[in-house]
Amino acid sequence: MSIPAAEIEALLESVGAIRHGHFQLSSGLHSATYVQCALVLQFPHHAERLGRALAAALGDVGAEVVVSPALGGVILGHEVARALGCRALFVERDRTGAMVLRRGFALRAGERVVVVEDVWTTGGSTREAMRVVEAAGARVVAAGALVDRGEGFVAELRSVLPARALLELSIPSYRPDECPLCRTGLPVEKPGSRRG
Numbered sequence: 001m002s003i004p005a006a007e008i009e010a011l012l013e014s015v016g017a018i019r020h021g022h023f024q025l026s027s028g029l030h031s032a033t034y035v036q037c038a039l040v041l042q043f044p045h046h047a048e049r050l051g052r053a054l055a056a057a058l059g060d061v062g063a064e065v066v067v068s069p070a071l072g073g074v075i076l077g078h079e080v081a082r083a084l085g086c087r088a089l090f091v092e093r094d095r096t097g098a099m100v101l102r103r104g105f106a107l108r109a110g111e112r113v114v115v116v117e118d119v120w121t122t123g124g125s126t127r128e129a130m131r132v133v134e135a136a137g138a139r140v141v142a143a144g145a146l147v148d149r150g151e152g153f154v155a156e157l158r159s160v161l162p163a164r165a166l167l168e169l170s171i172p173s174y175r176p177d178e179c180p181l182c183r184t185g186l187p188v189e190k191p192g193s194r195r196g
């Protein structure tokens with residue numbers, strides 16, 4: 001069941017998961033748009049519907065398991081797996097900062113995996129999750145996200161496998177010394193630090 005992108009954008013704005021203003025991102029860059037998917041995924045009925053839509057958008061890739069990078073991808077990955085009728089695992093960082101499978105999670109050799117994340121910025125976490133899957137001998141057959149911030153990661157992914165984001169945005173970000181919003185004198189908000 002697909003949901004038009006405009007409807008997804010309106011939903012995310014209505015719950016504050018997409019905000020407009022002047023923000024300092026966790027990368028230190030400034031942007032006029034802030035995305036925090038947890039604010040829409042906190043509602044189980046929205047999470048379930050979005051997971052179903054992402055599963056449908058990915059098409060029939062024969063997925064046997066969903067793997068998500070913790071924490072951001074866990075809820076959406078669970079809902080995509082519910083829609084696909086398969087199990088949902090997550091990868092997380094160990095004490096050295098490396099992404100690993102823990103908690104007794106295991107993948108079979110050749111198992112068909114969909115990697116799901118909440119938001120793609122540079123896609124670093126999805127890339128790491130894909131490496132963990134491949135190192136375990138399983139096979140990444142598709143990748144999906146709720147939001148792609150438009151920094152080119154989805155295009156890069158599509159050169160190697162089916163990849164879909166339910167909402168593809170194009171959100172410029174700026175170094176603080178080059179930020180046009182700073183020049184207007186608009187105060188900068190750091191939502192990541194304030195909201196944990």
Ligand SMILES: [Zn+2]
Nearest residue numbers: 030179181182
């Ligand atoms: Zn700025």
